[in-house]
Amino acid sequence: MLRSMTGYGRAEKIDCGYRVLIEIKAVNHRYAEVVVRMPRDYLFAEDKIKKVILERVSRGRLDCYITIDRVERSGSAVILDEELAAQIKSAADSLAERLGMSERLSLSDLISQPDVVKVTQAQEDAELLGSMLVQLAADAADDLVIMRQSEGSRLAQDVRGRIDKLRAIKEAVSTRAPLVVSEIRERLEKRLKELLAGAVLIEEARLLTEVALLADRASIVEELVRLDSHFEQFEDMLGASEPIGRKLDFFVQEMNREVNTIGSKANDLQIAQHVVEMKALLEQIREQIQNVE
Structure with a gap:
């Protein structure tokens, strides 16, 4: 727990x-x-x-x-340090004479001094x-x-809710990711036609090769798979009986790393917006688990 x-x-x-x-x-x-x-x-x-x-x-x-x-007070004993009391009294009287003061220490003043009177138990x-x-x-x-x-139960419930939101956003990213490839092809083909102005026919095979290279660089499949794994392991740990605060913090760092990579590789406005949402949720989770044993 x-x-x-x-x-x-x-x-x-x-x-x-x-x-x-x-x-x-x-x-x-x-x-x-x-x-x-x-x-x-x-x-x-x-x-x-x-x-x-x-x-x-x-x-x-x-x-x-x-x-x-x-x-x-049964069994207790009072110990009076008479020598210490006499030294305190003598020092106080000497000081009073030097300063020309008539005031002198009273008995209550003396016994209230530290270590003059001690009460000990058996x-x-x-x-x-x-x-x-x-x-x-x-x-x-x-x-x-x-x-x-x-308090930990409330924290776990809150964090699970945020993980569910992360999963939903991640699914939206997964749905959007394949469309990015087709849009890359369209943009590349359009750009080439503009540059060449129809002077040269575009070879389909060469275009497909270029699109494949760009798509491979923009592929976020591995990051999405690892995110799923991190979500699952993170939730499993929330039910552990041993202290897991440090482990949870490690997994939040790993999830944040995958999200950052998705943002840098996808090069897509919609995915970038989803990345911002995920990073905000991860920061909220990180703040919560700083309080976990």
Whole structure:
């Protein structure tokens, strides 16, 4: 099933005395990149969180936001760094004296300084929380995948519609192509008669040879056959279960190459107009599949 690279996944749980919320936002990216934003105290679980996400997603930039709130305080411990607090107080008092200020640091000012007061949880809480984080990351990634698949289905439907339009235009080109040869013959014969003004009879065999050479140069049969093959393979891939974004992009390039060749070889106004229509549709398809995983 086709998957979009954009999406959003979410998972939340209250357990082990914590409320944990994990949100994953995904956007287009050439490769797979996971960026985890979480409190520093829980970075021990970062690698495992990235691993479970990458097991489910193969392309895109994924920003993982983790919010951890403690709802119970059992098993926690408060650590006061008295030496650091004394150094901060001494430095502040010294600065105040030099500046001639009477204001002094209060107790609330001191304990609010970074690293003066720390709250730690028991080791067993850390291990339980780590497992909880990894499981929730997996749940959020699964939720993201569901959204990506839903968006991918819409993309596939849109692209199939454009492929159908390309097929219809290609059939119009196929119908027009044989007429180009007869028109080449008429133009060549008329031009020769104008140049020779009836002074010399035109040899039918020689005329047919020249027409055949021009027709061969203008032949687009091979390009039309390859286009049919590309259309079929492209549509088959839309139902694949593995990531196919890069393959789809390759086939769009190949289709565009065949269409350009048709335009340059046919030398016909009607076919040239069809070529412009096909190129516009291919560009629309290309823009859509840039969002495919």
